[in-house]
Amino acid sequence: MIGPVELLRQDRKDELWLMCCGFADLSLEQFMVIQKRLLLEEIELLKSCELGRKVMGGAIPDTVEEFRKHVPLTTYADYCPELPERREDVLPAKVARWIRTSGYSGGHETKWVPWSERFAEECRKVLAGVILSAGCRERGDVSWLKEHLKVLYTVGSMDYGSGIMAYLGQQAINFDFLPSSGDELPFTDKIRTGFAEALYQGLDGFAGLPYVLVAVGEQIKQQSAKIDLGSLLAHPKALPRLAKGLIKSKLAHRPMLPKDLWSVKAIIGGGTDSAIFEERVEEMWGRRPLELYAGTEGGVYATQTWDYEGMTFVPNLNFFEFIPEEEHFKWQLDHSYQPKTVLLDEVKAGGNYEIVITNLHGGPLVRFRIGDMIRITSLRNEKLNIDIPQMIFYSRADDLIDIASLGRLTERIIWEAIENSSIPYVEWTAHKEVNGDRAILRLYLELNDDRDASKEAIAIAVSQELEKLDSRYHYNPYKIYGTPNDFESAIDSKLIEVTLLPRGTFSHYVSQRQAEGADLGHLKPPHINPSDKILSLLSAERVAAVESEVASVR
Numbered sequence: 001m002i003g004p005v006e007l008l009r010q011d012r013k014d015e016l017w018l019m020c021c022g023f024a025d026l027s028l029e030q031f032m033v034i035q036k037r038l039l040l041e042e043i044e045l046l047k048s049c050e051l052g053r054k055v056m057g058g059a060i061p062d063t064v065e066e067f068r069k070h071v072p073l074t075t076y077a078d079y080c081p082e083l084p085e086r087r088e089d090v091l092p093a094k095v096a097r098w099i100r101t102s103g104y105s106g107g108h109e110t111k112w113v114p115w116s117e118r119f120a121e122e123c124r125k126v127l128a129g130v131i132l133s134a135g136c137r138e139r140g141d142v143s144w145l146k147e148h149l150k151v152l153y154t155v156g157s158m159d160y161g162s163g164i165m166a167y168l169g170q171q172a173i174n175f176d177f178l179p180s181s182g183d184e185l186p187f188t189d190k191i192r193t194g195f196a197e198a199l200y201q202g203l204d205g206f207a208g209l210p211y212v213l214v215a216v217g218e219q220i221k222q223q224s225a226k227i228d229l230g231s232l233l234a235h236p237k238a239l240p241r242l243a244k245g246l247i248k249s250k251l252a253h254r255p256m257l258p259k260d261l262w263s264v265k266a267i268i269g270g271g272t273d274s275a276i277f278e279e280r281v282e283e284m285w286g287r288r289p290l291e292l293y294a295g296t297e298g299g300v301y302a303t304q305t306w307d308y309e310g311m312t313f314v315p316n317l318n319f320f321e322f323i324p325e326e327e328h329f330k331w332q333l334d335h336s337y338q339p340k341t342v343l344l345d346e347v348k349a350g351g352n353y354e355i356v357i358t359n360l361h362g363g364p365l366v367r368f369r370i371g372d373m374i375r376i377t378s379l380r381n382e383k384l385n386i387d388i389p390q391m392i393f394y395s396r397a398d399d400l401i402d403i404a405s406l407g408r409l410t411e412r413i414i415w416e417a418i419e420n421s422s423i424p425y426v427e428w429t430a431h432k433e434v435n436g437d438r439a440i441l442r443l444y445l446e447l448n449d450d451r452d453a454s455k456e457a458i459a460i461a462v463s464q465e466l467e468k469l470d471s472r473y474h475y476n477p478y479k480i481y482g483t484p485n486d487f488e489s490a491i492d493s494k495l496i497e498v499t500l501l502p503r504g505t506f507s508h509y510v511s512q513r514q515a516e517g518a519d520l521g522h523l524k525p526p527h528i529n530p531s532d533k534i535l536s537l538l539s540a541e542r543v544a545a546v547e548s549e550v551a552s553v554r
Helices: 004-009 013-025 028-047 050-055 064-070 117-135 161-173 187-201 210-223 238-251 273-285 325-333 411-420 455-473 486-492 505-515 532-553
Strands: 095-100 112-116 150-153 176-178 205-208 266-270 290-295 299-304 311-313 318-324 352-359 368-378 390-396 401-403 407-409 425-435 438-447 496-501
Touching: 004 013, 004 117, 004 161, 013 117, 028 050, 028 064, 028 318, 028 352, 095 117, 095 161, 112 117, 117 161, 117 205, 117 266, 117 290, 117 299, 150 187, 161 205, 161 290, 161 299, 176 187, 187 210, 187 238, 205 210, 210 266, 210 273, 266 273, 273 290, 273 411, 290 311, 290 368, 299 318, 318 325, 325 352, 390 411, 401 425, 401 438, 411 425, 411 438, 411 455, 425 505, 425 532, 438 455, 455 496, 505 532
Parallel strands: 150 176, 150 205, 205 266, 266 290, 438 496
Antiparallel strands: 095 112, 290 299, 299 311, 311 390, 318 352, 352 368, 368 390, 401 407, 425 438
16 A cells, blocks of 8 residues: 555655545544444454453444443453463454553553554554644645655654654654664663764754753753864764854854754654643744654544644544543542543533543554543634644643642643743652641752752742643632632642752662663653652652762862
8 A cells, every 4th residue: 555655755745645634624523433433343353352352341342332331441450461461362453563651550560552563554644644744834735845854863662652653654754863873872872862963964853752852952052152163073064054053043142042053844742741841942943843642552642733732633543432520530439430431522622531542453452541631622623624622631640639729730730830930940740748637739849050949939939830820721620710819828828848859869860760770761750649669769869969968078
């Protein structure tokens, strides 16, 4: 079957756009027809394999309605021991690649998920569409696209979802990764080497975590006044680019920024930090990152389109169901309760939902709870005339910090509050701390400079930013809107308390985890609700840092 890169080579650009971005032109009715047709095909595959019969609990559905009524919701435990042991004889389709999770493990040290050959092929087309959306100016614009674009590689290996999706995207469009040879390099060395090559090879695109782009941008700003020209003589092609960048920054009367060095055509971001850092990325790099919602368990779920607003669901990789927030909380109170689901044509604007997926094209996951909460921001994109509900990532379903007066705090909300307060931080983590009948938000922060900082002032600044964010997101169900005293009482009652960690705490933690052999997704502590073990490790790093400082004084 002809793929995206063949259409690109043959200059069949209208067909390329239709193949990869045509889902944005579907009506909601057409979207649901595709969903249900592919689900019925998947049900037949599940009926014919051992694992499918097991997870369907003996049900033999013939319709979508029977499937939703009789097949239970599942978690990864329902696929054990078959998936952890990577048994291919029990699966609904031939495996193209086994992939491991890189984030939340939900009690499993490593979660392995197989992608079928057809699933990988369909995902390749979707990823080509994401790339097209990230670089186009308007619907149907493919004029900028060509083979051998230089793209910085900042994701995991092909054992991880991010790595396999980067590889499939490369196959779809035939771009070149930077660094050109760095498969065995550690993550940070790979990024450093990639940017060094970009100075003399150029840089057209980036796919990964936006905070990496912000960190690199800050480094370029700081080093623009003290560039070691001698180190660049080995790559003379870098000198004209650097000279041009310095001139542009001087004319703008500011330090040099990445946009002075490169004219990046497309940036694709994933993760919670995409929405938080999008403005800083655009300021530094001259282009806004396109946000992608994806995961190991199901590839691409949704993507922003070329207006960089809400994300649009993709119809052909997973069948979607949604657990309304009130149903999710009923289940939280009683795990024997089976929460009800709705379909995409039944969701409501402004509603929060736990997302449930069933893999299509021979994938093994059936009515699977991936553990994410999303928010439906609108029922369609009026600006682009996209007739599909729009969404944003809201939180991990189990990563809420619920405190009266402060509200239901997610990673994104706390991170935005810290970022918007202009606190010069390196990293952070937070959890709910209960002393007697009093609950507070305990915020652990490592600052990125040595200035004296008042913990009380930081707590007040974060509280004030939370108040502003609540007026936008309305995440606090305990607040009576129109009475602005809740956050004032929160400040007065000191419901946020800050613990400042010494410089190097988080980098020491990462080094320790690397020495223990932890994989890429588990090197950093989680931002929300770190375990007691992680907090003890951070505390140990804190003690070690203090002892080091004392020793240096002596």
